[in-house]
Amino acid sequence: MLTDLDWSLPMLQKFDRIVVVGGGSAGWMTAAALVSGLKGRATVEVVESEEIGIIGVGEATFPSIREFNQLLGIDEAEFLRATHGSYKLGIRFNDWLEVGQDYFHTFGHFGNLFGSQTLWAQHRRMAQARPLGEQCVPTVMAMKGRFVLPDEQSQFKYAYHFDAVQYAAFLRAFATRRGARHTQGRIVEVVRRADGGVAAVQLDDGRRIEGDLFVDCSGFRSLLLGDALGEPFVDFSHWLPVDSAWACPCERVGEELTPYTQSTALEGGWAWRIPLQNRTGHGHVFASRFIDEDRAREQLMVRLDGEPLVEPRLLRFTTGHRERFWVSNVVGIGLSAGFLEPLESTSIYLIQDGITRLMAALTAGRPLHEDELALVNDGSARRFARIRDFIILHYCLTRRRDSELWRHVATMELPDTLAYKLALWREFGVLHMQDEESFDATSWLAIHAGMAHWPERRDPVFAEVAPERAAQVLQGRRAAIAASVERMPQHHRMLQKVLG
Amino acid sequence: MSGQKFDRIVVVGGGAAGWMTATALATGLQGRASVEVVESEDIGIIGVGEATFPSIRDFNRLVGIDERDFLRATNGAYKLGARFRDWLEPGKDYFHTFGEFGNLNGSQTLWAQHRRTGQTEPLGLQCLPTVMAMHGRFDLQQGGREEFKFAYHFDAVQYAAFLRKLAMQRGARHTQGRIVEVLRCADGGVAAVQLDDGRRIEGDLFVDCSGFRSLLLGDALGEPFVDFSHWLPVDRAWACPCERVGEELTPYTQSTALEGGWAWRIPLQNRTGHGHVFASRFIDEDRAREQLMTRLDGKPLAEPRLLSFTTGHRERFWIRNVVGIGLSAGFLEPLESTSIYLIQDGILRLMSVLTAGRPLNEADPALFNELLVRRFARVRDFIILHYHLTRRRDSELWRHVAAMELPETLAFRMEMWRRFGLLHEYDEDPFYAPSWLAIYAGMDYWPERYDPVCGEIPAERAQQGLQWRRDGIAARVERMPQHHQVLQKVLENKT
Numbered sequence: 001m002l003t004d005l006d007w008s009l010p011m012l013q014k015f016d017r018i019v020v021v022g023g024g025s026a027g028w029m030t031a032a033a034l035v036s037g038l039k040g041r042a043t044v045e046v047v048e049s050e051e052i053g054i055i056g057v058g059e060a061t062f063p064s065i066r067e068f069n070q071l072l073g074i075d076e077a078e079f080l081r082a083t084h085g086s087y088k089l090g091i092r093f094n095d096w097l098e099v100g101q102d103y104f105h106t107f108g109h110f111g112n113l114f115g116s117q118t119l120w121a122q123h124r125r126m127a128q129a130r131p132l133g134e135q136c137v138p139t140v141m142a143m144k145g146r147f148v149l150p151d152e153q154s155q156f157k158y159a160y161h162f163d164a165v166q167y168a169a170f171l172r173a174f175a176t177r178r179g180a181r182h183t184q185g186r187i188v189e190v191v192r193r194a195d196g197g198v199a200a201v202q203l204d205d206g207r208r209i210e211g212d213l214f215v216d217c218s219g220f221r222s223l224l225l226g227d228a229l230g231e232p233f234v235d236f237s238h239w240l241p242v243d244s245a246w247a248c249p250c251e252r253v254g255e256e257l258t259p260y261t262q263s264t265a266l267e268g269g270w271a272w273r274i275p276l277q278n279r280t281g282h283g284h285v286f287a288s289r290f291i292d293e294d295r296a297r298e299q300l301m302v303r304l305d306g307e308p309l310v311e312p313r314l315l316r317f318t319t320g321h322r323e324r325f326w327v328s329n330v331v332g333i334g335l336s337a338g339f340l341e342p343l344e345s346t347s348i349y350l351i352q353d354g355i356t357r358l359m360a361a362l363t364a365g366r367p368l369h370e371d372e373l374a375l376v377n378d379g380s381a382r383r384f385a386r387i388r389d390f391i392i393l394h395y396c397l398t399r400r401r402d403s404e405l406w407r408h409v410a411t412m413e414l415p416d417t418l419a420y421k422l423a424l425w426r427e428f429g430v431l432h433m434q435d436e437e438s439f440d441a442t443s444w445l446a447i448h449a450g451m452a453h454w455p456e457r458r459d460p461v462f463a464e465v466a467p468e469r470a471a472q473v474l475q476g477r478r479a480a481i482a483a484s485v486e487r488m489p490q491h492h493r494m495l496q497k498v499l500g
Numbered sequence: 501m502s503g504q505k506f507d508r509i510v511v512v513g514g515g516a517a518g519w520m521t522a523t524a525l526a527t528g529l530q531g532r533a534s535v536e537v538v539e540s541e542d543i544g545i546i547g548v549g550e551a552t553f554p555s556i557r558d559f560n561r562l563v564g565i566d567e568r569d570f571l572r573a574t575n576g577a578y579k580l581g582a583r584f585r586d587w588l589e590p591g592k593d594y595f596h597t598f599g600e601f602g603n604l605n606g607s608q609t610l611w612a613q614h615r616r617t618g619q620t621e622p623l624g625l626q627c628l629p630t631v632m633a634m635h636g637r638f639d640l641q642q643g644g645r646e647e648f649k650f651a652y653h654f655d656a657v658q659y660a661a662f663l664r665k666l667a668m669q670r671g672a673r674h675t676q677g678r679i680v681e682v683l684r685c686a687d688g689g690v691a692a693v694q695l696d697d698g699r700r701i702e703g704d705l706f707v708d709c710s711g712f713r714s715l716l717l718g719d720a721l722g723e724p725f726v727d728f729s730h731w732l733p734v735d736r737a738w739a740c741p742c743e744r745v746g747e748e749l750t751p752y753t754q755s756t757a758l759e760g761g762w763a764w765r766i767p768l769q770n771r772t773g774h775g776h777v778f779a780s781r782f783i784d785e786d787r788a789r790e791q792l793m794t795r796l797d798g799k800p801l802a803e804p805r806l807l808s809f810t811t812g813h814r815e816r817f818w819i820r821n822v823v824g825i826g827l828s829a830g831f832l833e834p835l836e837s838t839s840i841y842l843i844q845d846g847i848l849r850l851m852s853v854l855t856a857g858r859p860l861n862e863a864d865p866a867l868f869n870e871l872l873v874r875r876f877a878r879v880r881d882f883i884i885l886h887y888h889l890t891r892r893r894d895s896e897l898w899r900h901v902a903a904m905e906l907p908e909t910l911a912f913r914m915e916m917w918r919r920f921g922l923l924h925e926y927d928e929d930p931f932y933a934p935s936w937l938a939i940y941a942g943m944d945y946w947p948e949r950y951d952p953v954c955g956e957i958p959a960e961r962a963q964q965g966l967q968w969r970r971d972g973i974a975a976r977v978e979r980m981p982q983h984h985q986v987l988q989k990v991l992e993n994k995t
Contacts, residue, residue, distance in 0.1 A: 012881055078530050114925070114927060115926045115927025115928070116874065116926070116927050117926070117927060117929075133743075145752050378956070378957075381956075381957060382607065382953075385956075415953075416952040417952050420920070420951060420952050423920070424916075424920055424922065428912070428915075428916050428920075428922075428924070430916070430924065432922065432924065432951075433604025433605065433606075434605070434606045434607070434951065434953045435608065435953065436606070459912060460908035460909045460912050461909055461912075461913075461927075464873075464874055464877075465870075482661065
């Protein structure tokens with residue numbers, strides 16, 4: 001590694017008392033991971049203000065959530081019951097390329113991505129009129145509303161739709177059972193240390209909670225990292241202009257449950273649809289520069305496919321992240337550290353990534369080194385930048401020009417990291433991956449294919465496969481996938497069975 | 501051919517290809533088929549490839565050969581890679597070893613940070629076995645993980661003899677005699693070979709290891725030849741071993757670019773192999789011979805021997821019940837020591853078909869052929885790269901290779917490197933990205949741009965990281981023994 005640690009820098013002190021500020025999913029995921037991983041080597045205290053409430057970020061998730069649950073030893077059925085969860089194979093994007101066109105991004109494979117056998121390239125070369133998605137098991141499952149757990153033959157990843165507020169409650173019970181302390185109270189002051197770190201937080205009832213390490217899970221308010229420490233914000237909103245969301249759950253209608261999130265491009269943003277067991281989440285993420293609040297609200301309400309269960313709620317945000325995620329003895333995890341629109345359901349994934357980095361530093365088995373903070377910060381910033389690029393990809397390839405938003409995203413200058421990748425794809429057909437990617441080449445391919453964005457040139461290596469053989473392989477694979485999906489149960493039946 | 505079983509396998513030819521094949525078959529099939537090697541002593545062996553590729557170690561392990569026994573039997577020495585002299589310009593040299601150059605992807609990409617921070621020293625100082633080679637060191641201790649691969653220099657004739665003994669111990673039959681006729685079956689395959697003493701050797705599968713003569717695949721079956729000589733014009737070689745001088749042994753092959761080709765130098769325990777591979781279009785035989793003789797660094801041990809060849813391969817490698825392995829199937833100049841590797845590759849693919857536990861079907865030879873053709877094309881491209889990037893214009897050969905049109909696959913890869921700094925890899929390429937990087941770096945051929953993520957690392961930090969790595973490698977190599985000392989110890993080790 002070029003970025004080996006500089007051991008000449010000072011070591012940081014030990015962290016015996018860890019205080020988690022905020023009790024949403026970020027706070028309780030962090031606390032649950034800390035009490036499980038540190039096994040009593042540090043105390044964990046969560047300071048939560050009930051009256052502030054929780055922003056239920058990310059009801060749709062990324063497959064990594066399963067690893068997190070597995071790591072904590074959470075049983076899947078129990079988790080699904082507690083959170084009204086359902087299975088998610090991926091996302092269906094409606095109207096992104098043009099109105100009336102749709103595609104899927106699932107967490108499956110498209111066969112070989114390398115060399116002469118590259119499946120997408122042979123598919124293109126044989127000038128197949130059929131969508132590439134037919135070569136991807138979970139995409140075909142999603143199209144047909146089926147679900148089974150992956151086995152050795154059909155290797156794909158999946159995630160969940162769930163109620164994040166209930167997940168936080170579930171993890172609170174879990175974490176407190178394992179020794180996390182739960183302190184309720186509103187923080188009125190942050191008491192600083194001489195070195196710039198945080199010494200304690202002062203509650204409104206006079207209590208003072210001291211700690212060696214503070215994890216800021218205070219949400220958009222960013223009480224410690226933003227307010228107290230004043231860490232500057234890296235703003236992505238030029239490329240990702242959406243800055244508001246209307247959210248409104250409605251009644252579940254009918255038996256069927258789509259095993260995917262739906263994202264429909266609208267005039268000034270996009271609308272989500274997330275099916276849970278007991279209700280269907282709806283929302284409209286929009287750019288207030290391009291559409292006004294009321295109009296955005298109306299556009300959401302006409303989309304509901306059931307009786308609304310509450311009044312729609314408005315959220316505001318800025319897309320981007322703090323320059324540093326870990327400053328002195330303060331670590332930001334979740335919205336306090338940064339936010340990306342939920343287009344690819346990465347909020348909970350980014351929380352998890354922050355937790356993983358924190359745990360790695362805390363369980364290194366030696367005092368923490370100041371240089372390691374820089375690595376954590378670099379890695380986290382890089383991860384945000386990669387997801388940013390991947391989300392921009394969904395927008396910038398559009399052919400829509402029917403409103404200001406789409407004209408803006410179709411013509412804006414791109415980050416150079418994304419421009420480089422796009423040029424490699426367009427000119428050479430290479431799915432180039434950088435470090436700290438969350439979305440692998442297959443995911444990039446799903447978006448390129450869905451947005452009908454194909455390379456201009458054909459790698460000469462593809463011609464090494466005889467055309468008849470290529471056609472035969474494609475046809476065989478497509479037929480095998482179709483046949484296997486035909487035998488799978490409907491998603492709601494499978495879910496019913498798991499829930500018991 | 502569908503569903504056919506091969507109970508009697510006949511290997512035609514007893515050089516390195518023949519005996520490697522027989523050893524692998526006798527070992528891997530464990531008596532499920534008889535293996536008979538038909539060898540004509542009076543024809544003799546072309547001792548191809550005294551320098552090898554790291555895969556030779558996998559082969560030896562697979563057939564259960566102890567390294568010390570092997571090195572003793574073949575006068576072998578260790579090989580970390582090759583040193584290329586005068587290829588870019590006279591006076592310039594570089595190494596291609598089987599090591600890594602740190603990260604090749606993302607913000608930590610070592611070569612890109614090396615460029616970005618304006619380092620003036622060669623990139624090779626960031627590669628452990630390259631620094632070892634530069635200092636003549638060798639060490640088998642690699643710590644926990646394998647940090648580099650290595651190969652051997654050895655006497656291929658002695659290797660064939662060593663394998664003959666082993667194969668026969670394992671049940672292979674050795675039949676001596678000159679083949680005078682090839683008897684065909686109705687389906688176009690081969691039924692038997694007829695020897696000059698009247699014996700007729702029948703078989704179900706024939707492996708053609710008859711060398712350049714290509715007795716079965718070429719002569720009998722008339723399989724056409726795919727000619728690479730436009731891109732790789734060398735077609736002759738003078739070879740002459742000389743006495744070993746002094747104690748030291750370079751742990752690398754040396755390849756020096758000359759007016760009409762290039763000269764090799766391969767150090768063994770008991771002698772030093774020298775040769776001059778040249779293009780007869782561009783230099784005449786006598787002049788090529790002279791250029792070789794003046795290069796010898798010891799007394800010649802034999803008269804120089806001339807070999808002629810054409811670079812390329814048969815269109816198909818497996819037809820009906822005939823499989824070509826070794827020179828009978830194809831040849832690429834020994835610039836990257838791939839001859840024995842290509843033999844091995846053919847053997848492994850043949851073995852995997854024969855041990856699949858199901859009857860053979862039509863698709864097996866088709867796939868075999870497709871993969872080997874691809875493998876040859878990859879090695880071809882990699883060898884062309886060594887020539888094409890030259891800045892030499894001092895003779896016809898170099899003007900030709902610098903200006904010639906390239907195979908499309910190579911042109912595509914080079915363009916991606918030049919314009920985007922991407923080491924684009926293909927399937928079936930025995931040379932991974934670090935090998936391509938070694939040649940690009942050695943030939944001073946750098947991209948116009950690199951991945952912008954490299955800018956995410958502060959330049960001072962990258963600089964420091966590079967310096968630490970280089971110093972760490974230098975310090976480790978400083979503590980390593982000389983190659984000849986390690987070799988001595990391995991050879992003397994009694995167990």
